[in-house]
Amino acid sequence: RKLMNSNKNIVFLGMMGSGKSSIGDLISKKLNIPFIDIDYLIEERAGISISKIFENKGEDYFRNLEEKITLKYLKKKKSVISLGGGGFINNNIRKVVLSDHFSFWLDWDKSVLLKRIRNSKKRPLASRSTDQEIKTIMKKRIKIYSKAQFKINCNTLTKIEIVKKIIEIYELN
């Protein structure tokens, strides 16, 4: 069963701090279609914050829950879906995203992301890693993120320009 383009979801992926949630929310409002934030749904299901999940139950538990919830919501049609930073790294999630949906990678320079991540308390992966470790994670992930259907180089763009670019691509496809 192949989805018609107009029924495909618009999926945002990329590192922590790349703006998946904030851009996703703006795009959903502009297109007037539902917005689904996977991190939020994971917290809602678990009843505790992502930091607490990592702390109390460990990363493997988090990754399992992330896979389950992400695959469930990817079955929706014509929604905007913001993945967690590790979502697209999961083989099962990536396969579905690439075969059935539009995927946008929000790409930024490592140094910009590092600064944003460092200022955040709600990112357990970042708070337990050194700058060098985070850069190593980024390097590994970039190879995988780059499989996305569309790459948006965000470095020189304003938020409004990023949104405009995504809408243009979406309407052409």
Ligand code: S3P
């Ligand atoms: C993670 C990113 C987070 C969240 C969790 C793990 C990651 O999402 O899912 O802390 O592995 O990159 P954001 O990218 O929305 O911060």
